[in-house]
Amino acid sequence: MAFEPQEPQKELKYDELRIYSDAELKNYTEKELKNFKIKHDIPMCEDLESGPWPSFVADAKREALHRRKLAADRMMIERDVVEDMLGQLELSFKDGETHWKHGGIVGVFGYGGGVIGRYSDLQVKFPSIAHFHTVRVNQPASKFYNTDYLRSLCDLWEYRGSGMMNLHGSTGDIIFLGTFTEQLEPIFYELTHVMQQDLGGSGSNLRTPSCCIGKARCEWACYDTQELCYDLTHHYQDELHRPAFPYKFKFKFDGCPNGCVASIARSDLSFIGTWKDNIRIDQKAVSAYMGGEIIPNAGAHRGRDWGAFDIRKEVIDLCPTGCMWLEGGKLMIDDKECTRCMHCINVMPQALRPGVDTGVSILCGAKAPILEGAQMAVLTIPFMKAEPPYDNIKAFIEKVWDWWMEEGKNRERLGELIQRQGLPKFIQVLGIPAMPQMVKEPRSNPYIFWKEEDVPGGWQRDIQDYRSRHAR
Amino acid sequence: MGLSTERIGLYNPAKPMENRITDLGPRHYWQFFPPVIQENYGKWKYHEILEPGVLVHVAESGDKVFTVRVGGSRFMTVEHVREICDIADKHCGGHLRFTTRNNIEFMVDSLEKAEALKKDLWSRKHVSGSFKFPIGGTGAGLTNIVHTQGYLHCHTPATDASSMVKAVLDDLFDYFTSMTLPAQVRVSMACCLNMCGAVHCSDIALLGYHRKPPIVDEEVLEKVCEIPLVIAACPTAAISPSKTEAGKKAVKIKETRCMFCGNCYTMCMALPLSDKDGDCVTILAGGKISNRIHPPRFSKVVIPALPNNFPRFPEVCESVKKILEAYAASANKYERIGDWAERIGWERFFEKCDLPFSDHLIDDYRLAYDTFRTSTQFKYTDASWAVTEAVDGE
Numbered sequence: 001m002a003f004e005p006q007e008p009q010k011e012l013k014y015d016e017l018r019i020y021s022d023a024e025l026k027n028y029t030e031k032e033l034k035n036f037k038i039k040h041d042i043p044m045c046e047d048l049e050s051g052p053w054p055s056f057v058a059d060a061k062r063e064a065l066h067r068r069k070l071a072a073d074r075m076m077i078e079r080d081v082v083e084d085m086l087g088q089l090e091l092s093f094k095d096g097e098t099h100w101k102h103g104g105i106v107g108v109f110g111y112g113g114g115v116i117g118r119y120s121d122l123q124v125k126f127p128s129i130a131h132f133h134t135v136r137v138n139q140p141a142s143k144f145y146n147t148d149y150l151r152s153l154c155d156l157w158e159y160r161g162s163g164m165m166n167l168h169g170s171t172g173d174i175i176f177l178g179t180f181t182e183q184l185e186p187i188f189y190e191l192t193h194v195m196q197q198d199l200g201g202s203g204s205n206l207r208t209p210s211c212c213i214g215k216a217r218c219e220w221a222c223y224d225t226q227e228l229c230y231d232l233t234h235h236y237q238d239e240l241h242r243p244a245f246p247y248k249f250k251f252k253f254d255g256c257p258n259g260c261v262a263s264i265a266r267s268d269l270s271f272i273g274t275w276k277d278n279i280r281i282d283q284k285a286v287s288a289y290m291g292g293e294i295i296p297n298a299g300a301h302r303g304r305d306w307g308a309f310d311i312r313k314e315v316i317d318l319c320p321t322g323c324m325w326l327e328g329g330k331l332m333i334d335d336k337e338c339t340r341c342m343h344c345i346n347v348m349p350q351a352l353r354p355g356v357d358t359g360v361s362i363l364c365g366a367k368a369p370i371l372e373g374a375q376m377a378v379l380t381i382p383f384m385k386a387e388p389p390y391d392n393i394k395a396f397i398e399k400v401w402d403w404w405m406e407e408g409k410n411r412e413r414l415g416e417l418i419q420r421q422g423l424p425k426f427i428q429v430l431g432i433p434a435m436p437q438m439v440k441e442p443r444s445n446p447y448i449f450w451k452e453e454d455v456p457g458g459w460q461r462d463i464q465d466y467r468s469r470h471a472r
Numbered sequence: 473m474g475l476s477t478e479r480i481g482l483y484n485p486a487k488p489m490e491n492r493i494t495d496l497g498p499r500h501y502w503q504f505f506p507p508v509i510q511e512n513y514g515k516w517k518y519h520e521i522l523e524p525g526v527l528v529h530v531a532e533s534g535d536k537v538f539t540v541r542v543g544g545s546r547f548m549t550v551e552h553v554r555e556i557c558d559i560a561d562k563h564c565g566g567h568l569r570f571t572t573r574n575n576i577e578f579m580v581d582s583l584e585k586a587e588a589l590k591k592d593l594w595s596r597k598h599v600s601g602s603f604k605f606p607i608g609g610t611g612a613g614l615t616n617i618v619h620t621q622g623y624l625h626c627h628t629p630a631t632d633a634s635s636m637v638k639a640v641l642d643d644l645f646d647y648f649t650s651m652t653l654p655a656q657v658r659v660s661m662a663c664c665l666n667m668c669g670a671v672h673c674s675d676i677a678l679l680g681y682h683r684k685p686p687i688v689d690e691e692v693l694e695k696v697c698e699i700p701l702v703i704a705a706c707p708t709a710a711i712s713p714s715k716t717e718a719g720k721k722a723v724k725i726k727e728t729r730c731m732f733c734g735n736c737y738t739m740c741m742a743l744p745l746s747d748k749d750g751d752c753v754t755i756l757a758g759g760k761i762s763n764r765i766h767p768p769r770f771s772k773v774v775i776p777a778l779p780n781n782f783p784r785f786p787e788v789c790e791s792v793k794k795i796l797e798a799y800a801a802s803a804n805k806y807e808r809i810g811d812w813a814e815r816i817g818w819e820r821f822f823e824k825c826d827l828p829f830s831d832h833l834i835d836d837y838r839l840a841y842d843t844f845r846t847s848t849q850f851k852y853t854d855a856s857w858a859v860t861e862a863v864d865g866e
Contacts, residue, residue: 005500017474034599044783049600051642056547056634058598063549092623093782096748100627102741109488141501143570147557154550163550170668186481192493215514226501237495257763261572264768265673265761299521300611303651306805343765349518368667371707
């Protein structure tokens with residue numbers, strides 16, 4: 001059954017879990033906030049309170065005031081943690097340098113990931129952020145929440161941490177920003193026992209997998225991104241929490257080639273939804289677009305007058321393969337020439353839809369520049385079914401890992417290993433044949449690393465035999 | 473069982489492994505979906521953007537979900553999240569979601585409810601004047617700028633993140649709340665080359681950059697670092713072993729080989745590179761991750777260094793605006809910044825954006841030759857006439 005959790009889910013009710021009373025939660029007035037000054041002088045930070053975009057400084061100040069007014073025993077780390085954080089930020093602006101120390105190995109027992117140690121290098125001046133460890137909390141797929149869950153997290157984090165967080169970190173986790181070492185185990189205990197919620201990954205681990213909105217609210221998802229993300233996250237908990245890899249490893253799941261979670265640019269294994277049959281066409285809707293009855297591109301260009309919709313100019317001529325034409329007022333597609341770029345579907349979502357025989361393309365080896373330069377993922381598996389229990393995908397992942405863990409150097413991402421040993425080696429390891437789809441074009445240098453078995457008679461030769469034909 | 477209020481809660485340090493629960497994973501997503509999402513999961517037919525920040529998704533059943541998207545500043549306090557929850561409780565049956573780009577999405581099942589929600593969201597401001605929940609970030613406009621930790625939490629940044637993003641988004645606010653651009657524009661920010669995010673494939677990328685080689689802290693290096701690992705960490709082989717006058721083991725840096733990536737500092741805290749004057753902001757442009765029309769592309773460096781002028785980064789804001797306005801004025805409908813630059817030619821891009829071109833923009837790292845022009849197909853611009861003039865060509 002597709003939507004069954006792997007463990008029964010405890011129902012979380014904020015009223016049963018909460019730490020703070022309503023009176024404690026609403027313990028300051030707008031007027032008090034207006035007149036509130038934190039204990040440090042922070043003119044540069046305060047400059048960031050003006051302007052229309054939400055000010056993180058204004059937000060931090062209300063948390064600072066809220067903590068000022070809570071009773072001392074209602075917070076397990078110092079009340080002025082936010083004020084010290086802002087004070088240090090101001091000093092960093094002044095000094096043009098960060099004031100966080102390098103490193104710090106902290107964590108929870110049994111896990112090598114999920115917590116990032118951080119210490120201030122100005123502990124005398126800012127004692128409340130002397131320790132400022134981050135806790136990564138594994139977000140639910142596609143970052144949907146209910147308020148019972150979020151409010152409970154807020155209470156836990158205000159009580160045992162700084163009350164400051166990131167929603168979300170770049171990898172996708174809920175980030176709890178700043179607590180003392182003593183509180184790490186209690187936070188983990190409350191998360192697991194009370195909230196049935198685990199930490200995410202950090203260090204040389206599988207990083208917290210993340211997915212696009214998928215079938216939850218998108219008509220283009222070619223497979224169930226949430227379910228695959230959830231299934232693999234659970235299946236690989238050991239890899240997520242106990243570092244056994246040469247470096248970080250990321251899975252990301254995009255439901256279609258539009259790539260809303262950027263898997264192609266930042267994940268070692270990028271799963272992108274695709275289809276192998278034909279684009280579904282509703283010719284009536286095509287006519288409606290051409291007649292101006294439906295707004296093109298789902299209304300994304302509403303803000304400016306681009307003139308009347310012109311299907312030739314905006315769809316047919318922009319098709320990268322030129323596989324579309326009009327015939328008697330009907331839109332025709334030569335689907336075998338289509339590369340599924342999504343443009344026509346994006347422009348006319350009510351007329352065109354992806355096919356129904358769907359699966360994933362798998363691309364390997366994306367990463368940001370450190371160390372060997374930025375790499376985009378390489379198309380490795382053109383099409384694969386992605387259906388529970390996903391055994392085919394797990395078998396593929398494990399082949400990739402076996403090779404990378406055996407051959408990868410310290411801090412070498414999968415993409416760098418593919419570069420170093422070659423794509424031909426990688427596909428050999430995977431046991432898949434070469435295909436022209438793996439490259440933009442065939443090689444232009446002829447320096448082929450022929451293997452001995454490729455050459456008739458092998459490489460072993462007799463010099464005497466050679467000399468019998470060629471004098472020295 | 474409620475959340476505990478003891479100092480160390482239910483955790484017993486004397487028996488740390490007692491009753492321990494591990495490897496639970498995340499909570500299951502299904503329970504967090506609003507009913508209309510649960511009922512129409514996998515059965516969505518099409519969607520439309522009704523106005524900036526407001527989407528409607530229509531299911532095969534005829535059900536509709538209206539989404540109002542608002543900008544978030546990524547750094548949020550629990551006070552802010554509680555206010556988000558208040559809104560979700562009041563309008564959305566207690567449900568909400570976040571996007572990959574740090575926006576918050578509130579979902580309702582009718583247009584009337586969406587109108588009430590919008591009114592409420594626009595009415596909420598911080599005491600100092602900024603909106604708490606600006607509506608926008610959809611379609612052919614600017615979405616939220618994703619960013620990294622900067623001075624708020626990171627030990628390697630070459631600049632700050634939250635402040636730069638606040639400054640740039642204040643300046644570009646109208647592009648967030650409208651859909652007047654030729655295509656979507658994704659601006660991203662990373663405070664060092666580690667790039668914790670897909671900055672390297674954004675339409676416009678803001679990147680903190682160190683420009684001074686590491687300082688060798690000889691006092692402690694041999695105690696706190698694995699010297700062979702430090703040496704191996706350098707991608708340009710600029711680090712080699714040495715000894716201090718006092719006979720301590722250390723390393724020396726061949727400074728002209730350093731490209732300031734900071735990988736050595738990641739391996740060894742005795743090699744810091746941060747510097748008030750050396751650190752700067754690099755701007756890249758023309759990247760994307762979507763496969764739409766053209767394949768995904770890397771961003772290209774278009775401004776090698778702008779000063780770190782805290783807290784408002786005027787030079788960065790001005791440059792981003794300049795690129796965006798030149799693009800808005802001359803790109804075709806559906807054309808991303810990189811597509812536009814390639815159509816008109818990068819030499820014309822620099823001219824149209826009024827950006828100087830310097831030798832720092834010519835690749836001199838590995839595979840640089842792939843970026844050289846090996847053709848006579850070029851366009852004349854002031855930059856080309858400067859070369860002609862330099863050789864007395866006219």
